[in-house]
Amino acid sequence: xxxVVFHKPKDIRVETVxxxxxxxxxxxxxxxxxxxxxxxxxxxxxxxxxxxxxxxMGHEFMGIVEEVGxxxxxxxxxxxxxxxxxxxxxxxxxxxxxxxxxxxxxxxxTYGPEGEIIKGKGAGGALYGYTDLYGGYNGxxxxxxxxxxxxxxxxxxxxxxxxxxxxxxxDIFPTxxxxxxxxxxxxxxxxxVFGCGPVGxxxxxxxxxxxxxxxIGVDIQExxxxxxxxxxxxxxxNAKDVNPVEVIRSLTNGYGADVCIxxxxxxxxxxxxxxxxxxxxxxxxxxxxxEYCLDAVRRGGxxxxxxxxxxxxxxFPLYKWFDKGIKLVGxxxxxxxxxxxxxxxxxxxxxxxxxxxSHTVPLADASAMYDIFNNKEDNCVKVVLKPQT
Numbered sequence: 001x002x003x004v005v006f007h008k009p010k011d012i013r014v015e016t017v018x019x020x021x022x023x024x025x026x027x028x029x030x031x032x033x034x035x036x037x038x039x040x041x042x043x044x045x046x047x048x049x050x051x052x053x054x055x056x057m058g059h060e061f062m063g064i065v066e067e068v069g070x071x072x073x074x075x076x077x078x079x080x081x082x083x084x085x086x087x088x089x090x091x092x093x094x095x096x097x098x099x100x101x102x103x104x105x106x107x108x109x110t111y112g113p114e115g116e117i118i119k120g121k122g123a124g125g126a127l128y129g130y131t132d133l134y135g136g137y138n139g140x141x142x143x144x145x146x147x148x149x150x151x152x153x154x155x156x157x158x159x160x161x162x163x164x165x166x167x168x169x170x171d172i173f174p175t176x177x178x179x180x181x182x183x184x185x186x187x188x189x190x191x192x193v194f195g196c197g198p199v200g201x202x203x204x205x206x207x208x209x210x211x212x213x214x215x216i217g218v219d220i221q222e223x224x225x226x227x228x229x230x231x232x233x234x235x236x237x238n239a240k241d242v243n244p245v246e247v248i249r250s251l252t253n254g255y256g257a258d259v260c261i262x263x264x265x266x267x268x269x270x271x272x273x274x275x276x277x278x279x280x281x282x283x284x285x286x287x288x289x290x291e292y293c294l295d296a297v298r299r300g301g302x303x304x305x306x307x308x309x310x311x312x313x314x315x316f317p318l319y320k321w322f323d324k325g326i327k328l329v330g331x332x333x334x335x336x337x338x339x340x341x342x343x344x345x346x347x348x349x350x351x352x353x354x355x356x357x358s359h360t361v362p363l364a365d366a367s368a369m370y371d372i373f374n375n376k377e378d379n380c381v382k383v384v385l386k387p388q389t
Contacts, residue, residue, distance in 0.1 A: 004057045004142065010047075017138075033062060041058065042370075049133065060168070072150045083154050085130075087125060107134060143363070155343060168202070176199050176306070182329045191214070192217075216251070305330030
């Protein structure tokens with residue numbers, strides 16, 4: 001089959017690889033009909049999350065069931081399914097707590113309690129197409145994919161939905177929803193989302209669904225701010241032109257936002273001097289956006305982090321977190337916990353997910369699209385790849 005294969009940073013190729021096979025009685029094989037490039041894929045592409053050997057990329061994908069293992073009784077050949085990005089068994093200690101990203105059975109290579117991912121050990125549960133650190137399983141940017149624990153995670157997609165309407169239930173909509181859900185909103189809040197990429201826009205949509213009175217999107221790319229205004233009906237701030245913290249305070253009677261969401265993570269835009277400091281301190285990327293969030297949130301507010309961070313950082317403003325009484329929460333999304341509710345929202349027309357797609361191309365164009373997406377060219381917000389084209 002054809003698949004998108006990572007070789008080394010900035011070197012991703014569409015190649016012929018072996019077809020996936022059933023390896024366990026709970027496996028399924030699907031023919032991938034749609035898959036997407038995620039901002040988290042760029043962390044691998046740019047070498048922020050290391051990967052030493054070739055590997056099929058992609059954790060946002062859906063398709064048609066071709067084969068099922070003998071213990072998979074909820075699916076049959078021909079079913080159309082969407083696949084959550086965390087690989088979870090469904091019955092371990094953490095799965096029973098509805099924490100699928102912490103599944104203790106899926107990541108046999110590096111799983112542990114430590115969370116020492118910078119040392120290559122103590123990582124959480126496995127993820128599709130997301131390096132050996134998170135299980136080393138091939139992903140879904142391919143013509144076919146092996147689905148683990150297929151009796152637990154995949155969800156059937158109603159025929160009334162197109163692929164594009166359902167695809168982002170794999171990751172970015174549940175991730176945006178998680179960021180807002182963790183804030184325990186009561187309704188009437190001001191929510192500021194730093195980052196107007198796909199996850200940031202989904203968080204803005206989720207904020208409205210959760211009863212926000214005001215939603216503000218912050219970015220430095222005008223085309224992404226325009227996408228946030230169009231797709232999420234948000235107010236926007238261009239952080240390249242103004243200090244976003246000062247603007248957010250001015251919009252909230254000096255208090256700050258009730259909830260600030262970091263949907264950027266370690267790959268925030270940096271000056272040359274900031275890059276030098278990061279290198280000297282052995283830091284991967286920057287925590288600039290997290291610092292913005294801690295500044296812009298009101299006292300007693302919530303900072304929710306769904307942007308990825310992969311190293312420790314010197315000068316973390318612990319004093320500010322303590323003095324302001326900020327609730328700081330973050331991590332990977334609990335997709336399996338939320339997906340049924342979110343699928344219902346899509347079916348009922350309460351939310352639209354496909355309005356952020358800027359590029360739909362054949363799988364064969366994946367290498368070029370990684371480059372365009374990474375360099376923020378051609379007003380690229382979200383890329384959907386079609387393996388069967």
